[in-house]
Amino acid sequence: MTDGPPDSGLSSPDALSAFLRRRSEQIAQRWADLPLFQAVFTVTRDEAVEASHAVVASLADVAAGGRLDDLEAAGFLPVRRQLIAMSGSRSRSGLSLAQVDREFGALRDAVLDMLPLDQAGQDERGGDDLRLPLATLFGTLRVVVVETMLQENQEVVLRQRQQLLEMTTPVIKLWDRLVAVPLIGMLDSARSQVVMENLLEAIVEHNATVAILDITGVPTVDSLVAQHLMKTVASARLMGAECVISGIRPAIAQTIVQLGLDLGHVTTRATLADALEWAMDQRGRRDRDPRPLG
Amino acid sequence: MTSVPERAEAVRLPIRGDGDLTAVRHQVRALARELGFGLVQQTKIVTAASELARNTLLHGGGGEVEVVRLEGPSGPGLRVSFTDSGPGIPDVERALQDGFSTANGLGMGLGGAKRLVQEFGIEQAPGGGARVTIASWAVSRPAGFGA
Ligand SMILES: Nc1ncnc2c1ncn2[C@@H]1O[C@H](COP(=O)(O)OP(=O)(O)OP(=O)(O)O)[C@@H](O)[C@H]1O
Numbered sequence: 001m002t003d004g005p006p007d008s009g010l011s012s013p014d015a016l017s018a019f020l021r022r023r024s025e026q027i028a029q030r031w032a033d034l035p036l037f038q039a040v041f042t043v044t045r046d047e048a049v050e051a052s053h054a055v056v057a058s059l060a061d062v063a064a065g066g067r068l069d070d071l072e073a074a075g076f077l078p079v080r081r082q083l084i085a086m087s088g089s090r091s092r093s094g095l096s097l098a099q100v101d102r103e104f105g106a107l108r109d110a111v112l113d114m115l116p117l118d119q120a121g122q123d124e125r126g127g128d129d130l131r132l133p134l135a136t137l138f139g140t141l142r143v144v145v146v147e148t149m150l151q152e153n154q155e156v157v158l159r160q161r162q163q164l165l166e167m168t169t170p171v172i173k174l175w176d177r178l179v180a181v182p183l184i185g186m187l188d189s190a191r192s193q194v195v196m197e198n199l200l201e202a203i204v205e206h207n208a209t210v211a212i213l214d215i216t217g218v219p220t221v222d223s224l225v226a227q228h229l230m231k232t233v234a235s236a237r238l239m240g241a242e243c244v245i246s247g248i249r250p251a252i253a254q255t256i257v258q259l260g261l262d263l264g265h266v267t268t269r270a271t272l273a274d275a276l277e278w279a280m281d282q283r284g285r286r287d288r289d290p291r292p293l294g
Numbered sequence: 295m296t297s298v299p300e301r302a303e304a305v306r307l308p309i310r311g312d313g314d315l316t317a318v319r320h321q322v323r324a325l326a327r328e329l330g331f332g333l334v335q336q337t338k339i340v341t342a343a344s345e346l347a348r349n350t351l352l353h354g355g356g357g358e359v360e361v362v363r364l365e366g367p368s369g370p371g372l373r374v375s376f377t378d379s380g381p382g383i384p385d386v387e388r389a390l391q392d393g394f395s396t397a398n399g400l401g402m403g404l405g406g407a408k409r410l411v412q413e414f415g416i417e418q419a420p421g422g423g424a425r426v427t428i429a430s431w432a433v434s435r436p437a438g439f440g441a
């Protein structure tokens with residue numbers, strides 16, 4: 001410290017921040033080829049480079065803040081979501097927490113390698129001075145990443161519990177020959193298959209003539225969900241049960257219309273109560289004429 | 295760096311599998327809500343995003359989404375871009391036609407998404423794939439604007 005150039009006048013964090021900013025492009029170019037960025041940003045290399053730039057800028061901001069070991073540094077905020085997305089993507093592709101952590105560790109090594117390079121042409125403080133703050137700063141980054149991953153894992157567990165709930169789509173027998181399925185969560189292809197099978201089984205088991213599909217708990221009805229719903233209605237009809245879809249909220253109704261979907265052939269009702277009324281009416285009619293289809 | 299303010303909050307998510315579609319919907323809904331979108335507006339942009347994310351996966355073989363908050367003259371907005379490295383969309387007009395599908399779908403996704411948002415664009419991605427971008431604003435434009 002004592003024999004550093006007197007004109008530099010920079011504290012270690014400031015010098016580190018300056019170094020990161022000056023070398024941002026080279027660092028980003030190196031990082032873009034590391035598995036961590038390469039495997040996540042697969043569309044173009046430019047995007048990996050851009051994402052790398054964001055992380056470098058963030059680290060430079062943290063360093064400029066003066067506290068290299070500050071886990072709560074505001075500088076991390078802009079890249080927080082990106083870090084979550086990156087670490088999440090890596091762990092989804094099968095990497096353990098420790099392995100992801102190691103990949104973030106590799107970011108530091110790529111920068112450390114550049115230190116002597118930087119000093120060759122630049123008039124600045126001795127290389128050993130930046131080595132330690134650099135290690136501290138990247139250590140902080142790793143802790144931040146691991147902490148967010150642990151937090152995310154907790155959320156994943158919650159989400160999985162929710163999904164499990166969704167997978168167990170119960171078909172409820174509401175009345176004689178009347179069944180209902182309260183759908184909760186997103187109706188993707190896998191789930192809609194489960195729903196369809198459960199419903200058809202229940203129709204046979206209860207000799208149902210009317211089925212209510214309640215979508216109050218379905219967050220989004222896009223064209224695929226609509227297609228699944230229509231297929232389910234058509235299959236139920238083949239089994240001799242008429243379906244009514246209930247729980248179509250106003251926002252969903254408007255969206256369906258603007259999307260251009262035609263549910264014209266499907267009976268729909270706003271609320272479960274309305275659907276129930278329709279169903280009882282329908283059931284009564286069927287009872288008077290037990291074979292309306294044949 | 296954060297020299298362009300609207301990009302400071304850009305969130306990028308990969309679209310590689312069905313599970314990622316859920317993440318895209320959640321991300322768009324959370325941000326729309328945060329920006330003060332009404333329930334109908336939220337539902338519209340989330341549904342449009344759901345269609346486009348599925349196209350990215352299905353027709354583009356996977357890719358990425360970028361969700362960006364915008365600051366417009368009349369309030370905050372939300373821009374969502376989907377980029378893939380698939381074959382691209384050479385005949386945009388045809389792809390937008392209701393009922394046109396090369397994948398046995400309803401063919402309502404692209405045209406429907408366009409109707410659900412205020413701004414819509416299709417371009418060629420740097421790698422030759424498709425880039426579809428949508429944007430909506432929390433406060434609807436005054437009636438007659440741009441009509
Ligand atoms: N990202 C993309 N890359 C390449 N082609 C695309 C892409 N997105 C859409 N297309 C083309 O445009 C067509 C229409 O898309 P659209 O989303 O409207 O219908 P779809 O996906 O086939 O069915 P669905 O109604 O289930 O969405 C697709 O069938 C496909 O040929």
Ligand SMILES: [Mg+2]
Nearest residue numbers: 345349403404
């Ligand atoms: Mg589609």
